[in-house]
Amino acid sequence: MSTLNPLFTRLARSTFRSRFRxxxxxxxxxxxxxxxTIDQHAADFVAKRLAPAYPANDGKQTPMRxxxxxxxxxxxxxCCRGCLEKWHHIPQGVVLDAQQQQYIVGVIHHWLVLQMNPQN
Known part of the structure; x- marks a missing residue:
């Protein structure tokens, strides 16, 4: 059982979150x-757009597509520091450390794997 299962169960109950495919x-x-390569892209996006304590355009820095x-x-x-705090309990206003950034990339990776390997 993945340690991410409780998170993904909660995300599945969100009408907004569960609509993404x-x-x-x-x-x-x-x-x-x-x-x-996709994981490296994710790591780059997280480092540039989420890791700063106060990211530029926070709440709007992640395009929808x-x-x-x-x-x-x-x-x-x-997608933003507010969502990270609400859903992942990662506080706003502090720089994300390497472990937090790795966790975020892991969450993104897990979702992508689920999308690429649907369980019909």
Whole structure:
């Protein structure tokens, strides 16, 4: 049993969070780039857009589309510092440490794996 199961159970109960899905274009992008590259993109986005104590445009810094990681961030409530605090209990106003950033990338990765391998 994954330690993320309780989180994903809660996310599934959210009408907003549960509506996000990868489209054919995003799925193909994931297949073309591979998990390691997508994880690196996620790590870069987290480091630049979420890790600062007070990110620029917080609450609006993650687009709703354009990259599989962006969609995953909205689906997993890792899109802004407010969502990180509400859903993941990571406080606002402090720089994210390496462990927190790795956790966020892990959450994003887990959601992407679920999307790429649907359990029909």
């Amino acid at each position: 990868l489209g054919p274009k995003e799925r193909q992008y994931c297949w073309d780039k591979g998990a390691d 354009g990259h599989p990681v962006f969609i995953a961030q909205h689906a997993t409530a890792t």
